[in-house]
Amino acid sequence: MNKRYSLHHIHSADEFTFSPEEYSYFKYGDKTYAEKFAKELFDGFISQHAGLLDGEKEIVVLPSPYMAIPTASNFLCFYFKKHLDFYLFKKGRKSSTLSKINRNHTYTTDYGNLSFEDRKNLISNDTYYLDKDFLRGKLCIFIDDIKITGSHEYTVNKILEQYNVEGEFLFMYYAELMNFDLDPKIENFFNYYAVKSVEHIAEVMIKPGFQFNTRIVKYILGLESGKFEYLSSKVTKEQMDLLLELAISNNYHLIKEYENNINTLTQTELYYGY
Incomplete structure (x- = not known):
């Protein structure tokens, strides 16, 4: 029923x-x-x-x-x-x-x-x-x-x-x-009514009630490199670390459109000795 x-x-x-x-x-x-x-x-x-x-x-x-x-x-x-x-x-x-x-x-x-x-x-x-x-x-x-x-x-x-x-x-x-x-x-x-740009994404991510979901993870991974670098500079390293963890858990590393930004996240992890 x-x-x-x-x-x-x-x-x-x-x-x-x-x-x-x-x-x-x-x-x-x-x-x-x-x-x-x-x-x-x-x-x-x-x-x-x-x-x-x-x-x-x-x-x-x-x-x-x-x-x-x-x-x-x-x-x-x-x-x-x-x-x-x-x-x-x-x-x-x-x-x-x-x-x-x-x-x-x-x-x-x-x-x-x-x-x-x-x-x-x-x-x-x-x-x-x-x-x-x-x-x-x-x-x-x-x-x-x-x-x-x-x-x-x-x-x-x-x-x-x-x-x-x-x-x-x-x-x-x-x-x-x-x-x-x-x-x-x-x-x-x-x-997209209130969230139309990478600047808006950064504003959402610094809110105390923020938590990653599928939509925002896909949005970030699909950003062009300049906008991705901008976002990385506006949020915490812990958030970007978690982004990489979530991307891998959802097999996004196997999607060509997300390769560049995931590689950038991986390089950051390697830089910090992980």
Whole structure:
């Protein structure tokens, strides 16, 4: 059984019920907005659909699929779980469990620029894994930040069918595009609303609530050398060390477009004697 809930509905290209600026910072690693959005999402959901959590069925929450580097939605999911667990605690219920859909490939393409068919074709080349036995019979809440074309939901449903998972499935979004006359590229309008340049990236990275996610790692690794050097001069060595660690963990060192900047990071490590 599939259900869907979204907090904000996008009907227009210029009027929104959430802040595009906050959303942009969220997408590039500012966890303070992940926490803010998660509380808003949870409160909105409970105010309308608390009955869906009734009963004794175990609850599992899952962010959008990723390999080693979490997506922005992973942090939204983490904070949503915090509010959900406190709600369940007050009901005398068992807390929810955080799970994951693993993916085996990555790509450099900017997802926000693609149509539904292009997105579907891109992710169809990927392979995914989930623990079907663990999910079976539970209420599974799949959390993503925004629904534009539905390709994420399509992919998750395809995975669930492939693994023959039986349970209750709830797809939850902070925002959802309702007017399909709007170009799907509106997603990148939100993504880049406040973060448009390497200078903005540097500003985000020095915020106390910053944490790397897939989007910002790919952005940095794809920078031309001059801009990469600029960013390196504005942030800490510890952050650049972590960037290299994350890049390797996600196999970005095998992607030609990222070779130069990863080599630069590697040379820095060698210089400091690692």
